[in-house]
Amino acid sequence: MQGPVAIILAAGHGKRMKSEKAKVLHEVCGRPMIHYVVDAAREAGAQSIVVVVGAGADQVRAALADEPNVVFVTQERQLGTGDAVLSCRQLLKNYQGPAWVLVGDEPLIRPEPLADLLARRECEHVSCLLGTAVVPDPTGFGRILRDSAGRFLRIVEQRDCSPEEIAIREVNPSCYVFELPGLWDALERLDTSNAQGEYYLTDAPALLQAMGRKVIAIPVLEPDDILGVNTRRHLAQAHAIMQERIVERLLIDGVSVVDPRNTYIDGRSTIGRDTVIYPFSVISGTVSIGEGCRIGPFAHLRDGTVLGDGVEVGAFVETTRTRLDDRVHAHHLAYLGDASVGAGVNIGAGTITANYDGENKHRTEIGAHAFMGSGSIVIAPARIGARAVVGAGAVVLKNTSVEPGKTVVGVPARYVDGKK
Ligand code: UD1
Ligand code: MG
Numbered sequence: 001m002q003g004p005v006a007i008i009l010a011a012g013h014g015k016r017m018k019s020e021k022a023k024v025l026h027e028v029c030g031r032p033m034i035h036y037v038v039d040a041a042r043e044a045g046a047q048s049i050v051v052v053v054g055a056g057a058d059q060v061r062a063a064l065a066d067e068p069n070v071v072f073v074t075q076e077r078q079l080g081t082g083d084a085v086l087s088c089r090q091l092l093k094n095y096q097g098p099a100w101v102l103v104g105d106e107p108l109i110r111p112e113p114l115a116d117l118l119a120r121r122e123c124e125h126v127s128c129l130l131g132t133a134v135v136p137d138p139t140g141f142g143r144i145l146r147d148s149a150g151r152f153l154r155i156v157e158q159r160d161c162s163p164e165e166i167a168i169r170e171v172n173p174s175c176y177v178f179e180l181p182g183l184w185d186a187l188e189r190l191d192t193s194n195a196q197g198e199y200y201l202t203d204a205p206a207l208l209q210a211m212g213r214k215v216i217a218i219p220v221l222e223p224d225d226i227l228g229v230n231t232r233r234h235l236a237q238a239h240a241i242m243q244e245r246i247v248e249r250l251l252i253d254g255v256s257v258v259d260p261r262n263t264y265i266d267g268r269s270t271i272g273r274d275t276v277i278y279p280f281s282v283i284s285g286t287v288s289i290g291e292g293c294r295i296g297p298f299a300h301l302r303d304g305t306v307l308g309d310g311v312e313v314g315a316f317v318e319t320t321r322t323r324l325d326d327r328v329h330a331h332h333l334a335y336l337g338d339a340s341v342g343a344g345v346n347i348g349a350g351t352i353t354a355n356y357d358g359e360n361k362h363r364t365e366i367g368a369h370a371f372m373g374s375g376s377i378v379i380a381p382a383r384i385g386a387r388a389v390v391g392a393g394a395v396v397l398k399n400t401s402v403e404p405g406k407t408v409v410g411v412p413a414r415y416v417d418g419k420k
Helices: 033-044 057-063 081-086 111-124 182-188 201-210 232-252
Strands: 005-010 048-053 070-074 097-103 128-131 142-146 152-156 170-172 175-180 215-218 312-320 329-337 339-341 352-354 364-366 377-379 382-384 400-402 407-409
Touching: 005 033, 005 081, 033 048, 033 057, 033 097, 033 111, 033 232, 048 057, 057 070, 081 182, 081 201, 097 111, 111 128, 111 175, 111 215, 128 201, 152 201, 152 215, 175 182, 175 201, 182 201, 201 215, 329 339, 377 382
Parallel strands: 005 048, 005 097, 048 070, 128 215, 312 329, 329 352, 339 364, 352 377, 364 382, 382 400
Antiparallel strands: 097 175, 128 175, 142 152, 142 170
């Protein structure tokens, strides 16, 4: 296995979410949260990513099926975070080198502190680097205990804290770099003498230290990085912070988001300069928007939407798997699914591409500078030629091809010159 390795723990039940769905698959800004952790590990330099699955294992495997360099290990019973890491031992038995250990329920973790932590290893020769954070409210986290000289002593889980320890604000975000194979020796010595009767990974650093190995704890993480999602409230908080980050990046890149708090933009989308996004618009999945576009208010651009430059998509227009070339205008109330629309086309109010026949989806092609009248319906598969005109209320039947430059009207749509 090629290193550095990242081990991501994702086997827990997530009982506090009160859900049938595995916790790490709950979505933050339209994506299952585990994807963000996988991305951060990869961007920090992980060459191989091991995801420990257990509760909802099949769902988690399926969600990550397309991710390169991801392998799965099943933790048969959820006996604690220490046991979860130990279940990777067989897979990693021949691996020597550093491994991040991260948790799948911290979607806001950024790659920079992960890379920073790993870089410290090279100068310090340590068997465990513990990334920590100092937070205003440490509730729920394990606390970092240090001696009077500031050296790391151990991690204490909140439930096991004394009243003095509870007040400590330096916490364990579950962001470690361990040296393998040394870690296995410590994990073998874990026991379950704690409030939850579990094998705690959090005991491993102190055990390593007791075995004469070097452990250092460094506050490389910011409070936002480590928001752990254990409840739906946390999920909503993670969503809000992630959305702020996404919008911030767009604003820096020259995109106007008129009302960031009432706009929803998936982080996988790309948006060109001078595009303006009006409130109550939803951009979900992988969407590409060109320069100088005008989106919304109330537009819904879904996965696979590609917009050229100068495109205007207005109120209650929904697009999915659809390409709108430069200067297409779809100002009001339209559904464009599985469509390719050429440059300069006008999509009238209420235009619908009927792409789904109950079993399959079909494509609609609309040539450049065609004019789609208000309330027109195209039953896909169908093609509208360049500069053709589809009259208001016309219904273009499936397998029809309207010739370029011609006008069709009525139900079903016929050429106005009487030709069939
Ligand atoms: C854990 C840490 C705590 C830290 C916090 C940060 C331990 C004992 N405690 O607590 O110090 O402040 O994370 O978020 O490690 N998991 C498994 N298998 C298991 C149990 C858990 O894979 O048997 C996974 C979960 O899916 C989750 C992660 O490990 O992704 C952490 O488990 P969770 O129950 O959320 O631990 P916390 O109580 O948050
Ligand atoms: Mg947690």
